[in-house]
Amino acid sequence: MVTSALLYLAFLGAVSIERLAELVISRRNARRAFARGGVEVGQRHFRVMALMHSAFLAACALEVVLLERPFPGLLGALSLVVALLAQGLRYWVITTLGEQWNVRVIVVPGAAPVSGGPYRYLRHPNYAAVIAEMAAIPLIHGAWLTALVFSVLNALVLSVRIRAEEEALGPAYAAQMGGLPRLVPGRRAARERPSSP
Template sequence: MTTSQLWFTVLVAAVGVERLAEMVVSKRHAAWAFARGGVESGRSHFPAMVALHTALLVGAVVEVVATDRPFVPLLAWPMLALVVAAQALRWWCILTLGPQWNTRVIVVPGAPLVAGGPYRLLRHPNYVAVVVEGVALPLVHTAWLTAVAFSVLNVALLSVRIRVEEQALGVRPGAT
C-alpha cells in the first residue's frame, strides 16, 4: 500500500467514524421522536441506504488499492475540499433540525417543519451533502468507478427516500 493509499484509507475511515457518530445521534433522536408519538415511514428502503453508504466507503478503498488508482493532486485537493464542505453542510442540517433530524424518516405529529439554517436555502440540503460526498470522496484518489456507481444507485434511492419524506411530512413534492 502506497503512502497516498494509506492516507486515503485513513480519510475514508474517518468518514466511517463520522457515520457511526450520526447513527448514535440518530438513535437518540429516534427515542425522542417515538416518546412524542413519532411515526416512522419508509422502513423498507433503509437497509438499502445503509448498504449503499457502506459500499461507498468500502468500494472507494478497494478500488484505489486493487486497481492502484493514482493520486492526482489537481483532482484530489478540490475533491477533499468538497468532502469537508459536505460534512459541514451535513452537520449544519443535523444541528438545525435538532432532535427532529434522523437517518430514518420519523415524523412527530404536530412538530413544525423546520425552515431555518440550510433549509431556508434548499429543500433537501442533507441530500445535497450526500450527493457531493458520493462523488467527491472516491475522487480524492481517482476511484471514479465507485463515484459513478454510487451516484447512479444514489439517484434511484434518493428518488424513493425524498418521496417517502415528502409524503410523511404532508408536503406536496415540488412545493416550496
C-alpha cells in the same frame, strides 16, 4: 502512491468513525421521536440505503488498493475540498434540526417543518451533501468507478426516499417548503398544487 493511499485510507477511516457517531445521535433522536408519538415510514427503502452507504466507503478503499488508483493531483485536491464542504453542510443540517435529525424518516404528529439554517435555501440540504460526498470522496484518490456507480445508485434511492419523505411530512410541509428547490440552490421551485379530491 503508497503514502497517498495510506493517507486516503486514514481519511476513509475517519469518515467511518464520524458516520458511526451519527448513528448514535440518530438512534437517540429516534427514541425521543417515538416517545412523542413519531411514526416511521419508508423502512423498506431505508434498508437498501443503509446497505448502499455501508458498501460505499469499502468500495472507495477497495478500488484504490486493488486497482492501484493514483492520486489525481488537482482533481483529488478539489474533490477533498468538495467533500469537506459537504461535511460542513451535513453538520449545519444536524445542528439546525437538533433532536429532529435522523437517518430514518420519523414524522412526529403536529411538529412544525424546520425552515431555518440551510432549510431557508433547500428542502433537502442533507441529501445535497450526500450527493456531493458520493461523487467527491472516491475522486479524492481517483476511484472514478466507485464515484460513478454509487452516484447512480444514490440517485435511484433518493428518488424514492425524497418522494416518501415529502409525502409523509404532509400538506403543512408542502405549503411551507414547496416553493424551495429540493437539492440545488438557485431558481425557486413552483409551488406544489394541492391534489384535487
